[in-house]
Amino acid sequence: MEIDYKDIKYLDNLNIIDIRERYLYERGHLKNSINIPLRVLRTIPDKYLSYNKTYYLICETGFNSKRLSLLLNNKGYNTYSIKCGYEKSS
Numbered sequence: 265m266e267i268d269y270k271d272i273k274y275l276d277n278l279n280i281i282d283i284r285e286r287y288l289y290e291r292g293h294l295k296n297s298i299n300i301p302l303r304v305l306r307t308i309p310d311k312y313l314s315y316n317k318t319y320y321l322i323c324e325t326g327f328n329s330k331r332l333s334l335l336l337n338n339k340g341y342n343t344y345s346i347k348c349g350y351e352k353s354s
Contacts, residue, residue: 266344266345267320268346268348272346278296279320280294280296280322281312282298282299283322283323283328284299284324294353297322306335309336309339313336315342318342321333321344322345325348326345326349
């Protein structure tokens, strides 16, 4: 599932996960987001995610977060990919 950043940017207490590599996250990221790189979240989602919460995934362009969101949703998690990624949301 995908969502446009403009639809969530004024909401509080969202679980936003930036799946880019750490060095990209440190260059700039969405307020209140946490960094869990794609390779880590894909491999061990149960370490970071709960089945009863909703998560919003963001990457640089929206491509990787969309793919990961589909994978995680197929495993029973509730995730959304933020369309167009960080480059359009910042």
